[in-house]
Amino acid sequence: MKLFKIFLFLVIILVLLVFLMRNFERVNVDLVLVKYDQVALAVVMIFTVGLGILIGFGVSLSTILATKADNRSVRLKNRRLVEELNNLRNVALDDEVFDSSEEDG
Secondary structure (H helix, E strand, O other), rough: HHHHHHHHHHHHHHHHHHHHHHOOOEEEEEEOOEEEEEHHHHHHHHHHHHHHHHHHHHHHHHHHHHHOOOOHHHHHHHHHHHHHHHHHHHHHHHHHHHHHHHOOO
C-alpha cells in the first residue's frame, strides 16, 4: 500500500509539472493592495494552490480540535454517569442488607 501511495504521489507531481510547464505565460496580477506586472502564470498557480492547502489545513485543524474537545467532554460525562450508576446500584444493595437484618432481629 505504501508503494502505491508513493507511485500515486509521483504521478500527481509529474502531471502537475507538465501542467505548469504548459502554462508559463506572463500575466498581470492585481491584488487589492498590490499590483504585480508580468508574473509567470505557473508561479501564480503554485501560490494559489499553496494558499488553498494552508487554508484547508487550518479549517481541518480547527474541526479536528473541536471534535477532540467534544470527545473529551463526552468521555468525562460518561465516566461520571457510570460512577453515579454504580453508586445507585450499591445504594440499592445496602438498603436490602439493612432491611433483611432488621427483619431477622
